[in-house]
Amino acid sequence: MRIVVAVKYVPDIQSERGFADGRVERVPDDGTLNELDENALEAALSLVEALGEEERAASEVVALTVGGPDAAAAVRKAFQLGVDRGVLVSDDAIAGSDYAGTAAVLAAAVRRLEQDGPVDLVLAGMAALDGLGSVVPSFVAAELGRPHLAFADRLEVDAAAGTARATCDVGHVSEELEAPLPAVVSVSDHINQPRFPNFRLIMAARGKPVEQWSLADVGLDPSRVGEAGARTRTVRAEPRPERPEAEVVVDKGDGGTALAEFLIRNELV
């Protein structure tokens, strides 16, 4: 089984995050692997680990990311969790890509990986904690012409039957879905508890190279990506004015009444 996990390098959620020139500001060393992608990496690794010895030996988990040179850090983190191979697609022409542009690069990289053998599954997290769009996996699926199982809480793959089954709980609807392989699956944060890197893996990760590909390497026309290909552009980005300090009441037996009075005074009741 060959699984490609699409991962993203994002600003740390605890850091001061902002925009510069209409794009997410990337402060060196303040970035990290998107936490929700750890669920996708965990899902990929545990699918492979559940296989018989022979199949397992023939399997491969590839972490794939698109971004600036810093984004290699996300792939290195994936190595520490145990993925076999890591690819960063990086090219000046990619900067300013919208969802469709980013997905086109990911899809082209998957096709390039297929030159070494078929890819059964493309996995992704449910959202990137910077943009929170949750739409790139759908675009990747559409771009590759493959079925998409979104926000899987459970995932079973039957390689022999060539199917993936997922349980998805979104909004007020629970569904059991089945897709023929190859497929694209995004996983929720309920699907598993991601593993922690251990010493052995951290040491092994040091020796693994992050393969760097350009747009030409994945055979994608630069006009489809970056600002040239983008169908949307950010025309304004401003920090919101800070909220004035809260009115704080320490409860001395009338805290609830004070709360009710605040709501009534502000016509919120």
Next chain:
Amino acid sequence: MNARTVLVLLDTPATELRSPALEILTLARGLGRVEAVALEAPSLETLAQLGTYGVEHVRQAELALDDPEQRHRPPVVAAALARAVEVAGADVVLLTSSFVTKEVAAHLAHATGAGLVVDAVGVTATDDGHVVGAKTAFAGTWETECEVTTDVAVLTVRANAVVPAPAGTTVETQVAGFPVEPDAAATAVRTRSRAVHPTTGGRPDLAEAATVVAGGRGTDGDFGPVLDLADALGAAVGASRDAVFEGWFDEFVGQTGVSVAPRLYIGAGISGAPHHRGGMQSSQVVVAVNNDPECPLFEISDFAVVGDLADVLPQAAAAIRAHRQDGA
């Protein structure tokens, strides 16, 4: 000004339209001539609502499907909308914003080559005719505007973006069918089972409600006080992810749960972790109840009570009920 045609996807045509759909109908009217798209026959209530919102035409998709359950699949809905864009010559498609509609919007944008903005909190147009979606970013600490540069624009709009407002005059609403034949790729996923769980206790839907009361680990498993205050306010109930993972409640607010932007959000026994804030920081008024005066949720609150939620919430609920009774 050119006469734009704006399509609005109706989430629940078979019953009646809920606030988020009425909100996007309100926004759509500001952009051009509005038509509605439905995948099921609209009910009489829906038609009456559309009439008061000034919508004359509903386009109802007639889907050629082997399995009728497939009509819920996002690529199938997207195929219907893509066809509707073609037959109506539409320039803009507005959808409400949920994980499902965002998936629909992505497939639609891919199929039509449209520019996509998700989770917009406002929609306007530039002088030269481009559609612009307003958004908030980084847990509500930034505001951005995203302009769609293509001819067709697709936007998903978050609940509570505007107050729904009927049109000045009521019109007669007509339904016309249009055939849609989703391709093999759109129907490749098979639905083995599908179950819908309505919200518990007849409370408003968390994603849509104007008031939300949420409980966290500080409830120590007893959501009684949270439910009590919510019911006094007619509010929806939510939780932190930790409280849901403990099994104390079924839906959580946050970046990976339900994003809410109500008029009033009350968080009780919730510390205010960045992941939680990311899903509620766009709320207009934030109130926090916590026994820790240093709790981070206080930093983004308008009003805070330092105290035990088990005391504060029931007292507040009783005071609100008393106020309501006096008013009545």
